[in-house]
Amino acid sequence: xxxxxxxxxxxxxxxxxxxxxxxxxxxxxxxxxxxxxxxxxxxxxxxxxxxxxxxxxxxxxxxxxxxxxxxxxxxxxxxxxxxxxxxxxxxxxxxxxxxxxxxxxxxxxxxxxxxxxxxxxxxxxxxxxxxxxxxxxxxxxxxxxxxxxxxxxxxxxxxxxxxxxxxxxxxxxxxxxxxxxxxxxxxxxxxxxxxxxxxxxxxxxxxxxxxxxxxxxxxxxxxxxxxxxxxxxxxxxxxxxxxxxxxxxxxxxxxxxxxxxxxxxxxxxxxxxxxxxxxxxxxxxxxxxxxxxxxxxxxxxxxxxxxxxxxxxxxxxxxxxxxxxxxxxxxxxxxxxxxxxxxxxxxxxxxxxxxxxxxxxxxxxxxxxxxxxxxxxxxxxxxxxxxxxxxxxxxxxxxxxxxxxxxxxxxxxxxxxxxxxxxxxxxxxxxxxxxxxxxxxxxxxxxxxxxxxxxxxxxxxxxxxxxxxxxxxxxxxxxxxx
Ligand code: ADP
Numbered sequence: 185x186x187x188x189x190x191x192x193x194x195x196x197x198x199x200x201x202x203x204x205x206x207x208x209x210x211x212x213x214x215x216x217x218x219x220x221x222x223x224x225x226x227x228x229x230x231x232x233x234x235x236x237x238x239x240x241x242x243x244x245x246x247x248x249x250x251x252x253x254x255x256x257x258x259x260x261x262x263x264x265x266x267x268x269x270x271x272x273x274x275x276x277x278x279x280x281x282x283x284x285x286x287x288x289x290x291x292x293x294x295x296x297x298x299x300x301x302x303x304x305x306x307x308x309x310x311x312x313x314x315x316x317x318x319x320x321x322x323x324x325x326x327x328x329x330x331x332x333x334x335x336x337x338x339x340x341x342x343x344x345x346x347x348x349x350x351x352x353x354x355x356x357x358x359x360x361x362x363x364x365x366x367x368x369x370x371x372x373x374x375x376x377x378x379x380x381x382x383x384x385x386x387x388x389x390x391x392x393x394x395x396x397x398x399x400x401x402x403x404x405x406x407x408x409x410x411x412x413x414x415x416x417x418x419x420x421x422x423x424x425x426x427x428x429x430x431x432x433x434x435x436x437x438x439x440x441x442x443x444x445x446x447x448x449x450x451x452x453x454x455x456x457x458x459x460x461x462x463x464x465x466x467x468x469x470x471x472x473x474x475x476x477x478x479x480x481x482x483x484x485x486x487x488x489x490x491x492x493x494x495x496x497x498x499x500x501x502x503x504x505x506x507x508x509x510x511x512x513x514x515x516x517x518x519x520x521x522x523x524x525x526x527x528x529x530x531x532x533x534x535x536x537x538x539x540x541x542x543x544x545x546x547x548x549x550x551x552x553x554x555x556x557x558x559x560x561x562x563x564x565x566x567x568x569x570x571x572x573x574x575x576x577x578x579x580x581x582x583x584x585x586x587x588x589x590x591x592x593x594x595x596x597x598x599x600x601x602x603x604x605x606x607x608x609x610x611x612x613x614x615x616x617x618x619x620x621x622x623x624x625x626x627x628x629x630x631x632x633x634x635x636x637x638x639x640x641x642x643x644x645x646x647x648x649x650x651x652x653x654x655x656x657x658x659x660x661x662x663x664x665x666x
Pocket of ligand 1: 334335336337338361362363364394395397398399413414415416418419421422
């Protein structure tokens with residue numbers, strides 16, 4: 185990235201391009217509102233062309249051996265780690281998260297390439313014992329075809345590799361559309377694949393107008409699957425628009441994660457984990473805690489300990505090593521956090537700390553880390569995804585009550601339990617209607633495990649052996665014998 189220079193944000197069939205219309209989009213540092221660069225910004229036409237090229241590249245890519253495909257992923261993994269610092273700097277500049285978090289994200293992003301470089305070789309078929317003497321039944325795994333990957337701005341690196349790793353490993357070819365706010369990290373990752381010699385057309389990137397690109401990708405019959413991470417609202421639209429061609433989907437949508445702090449929890453640990461879950465990436469994480477239910481017996485000391493730590497968190501530019509709370513992505517994000525706090529206070533909530541925009545002198549989009557108590561289930565913050573550094577804390581008395589409260593929203597992505605009791609681990613893990621349960625753990629996302637939601641948080645898994653199977657069709661071959 186060269187600050188101030190215009191860059192090409194479209195990569196089709198091995199070439200970096202401008203958009204046909206000449207449209208560009210400014211990429212802004214959310215901490216300072218400084219313009220980092222301008223990138224070429226495409227739409228429907230570019231997306232359709234990218235699909236054509238991905239389609240043309242599919243036969244030869246899918247016919248390569250798994251080992252051959254794996255080699256490209258392994259090389260890209262190594263290169264990502266070699267360039268970790270530079271990638272982290274790009275990520276923080278356009279997204280805002282503290283540099284330490286950006287470095288961790290780059291490592292995590294690279295780990296998906298490594299894991300799927302390995303998994304590429306383990307996509308097995310089956311021979312089924314036949315019910316007829318003169319028949320043989322086979323199941324052969326085959327890459328699904330051209331896939332579209334649409335990624336969000338909150339994890340500009342790991343959401344990209346979590347989709348590229350398994351799809352490329354399976355033998356699919358890809359059209360990637362990164363979030364409009366954070367294309368530079370995606371561009372840098374695509375450049376790595378270019379440098380390791382990935383064949384032309386296998387991976388295409390279209391930075392551009394979400395609606396136009398989205399329309400092209402859903403309407404094209406050649407796109408066989410869309411893997412999307414983002415809001416439930418957009419997920420719903422993609423699902424509707426994919427109905428025409430019965431397109432397969434993998435959707436990682438919004439969440440509203442509860443943390444259940446049981447009366448036998450290790451309190452210090454529960455406080456630290458709640459803090460880490462809520463305030464990582466300034467609360468802009470789909471699996472981060474959106475509400476805490478703490479047992480009445482321990483609620484006062486929990487809130488007291490939490491408040492001390494939250495008050496000492498350093499707010500600032502993510503590029504400054506001491507920063508713990510960076511900026512929010514844009515003005516809308518700040519306004520949503522403020523709206524949730526105002527609504528809660530209006531309905532009787534008490535602000536323990538924070539509760540307003542941060543008045544630093546950086547010029548960017550900041551909101552103070554906030555703790556609310558005296559909250560109730562009618563408040564917006566307890567129902568809608570806040571995606572900001574606001575933590576509402578409610579008390580509970582019985583396990584039945586807290587299970588009901590935790591399950592009452594339409595979301596089902598991640599839920600957390602703080603307890604030292606094995607019985608409760610099983611009782612709660614089985615009762616909670618969520619795709620991911622963290623027990624004394626708030627960082628469950630990892631390359632080797634299946635990540636994904638249920639209910640209105642979506643379907644499909646990313647990570648684990650399940651992640652690659654999203655991109656594979658199991659073809660049944662029935663062979664009659666004479
Ligand atoms: P967020 O609230 O995190 O920005 P979005 O769901 O709006 O979540 O965005 C996630 C990704 O989906 C981004 O890459 C965005 O550009 C893209 N997107 C938004 N609207 C559409 C749409 N109508 N069709 C396809 N992609 C879209």
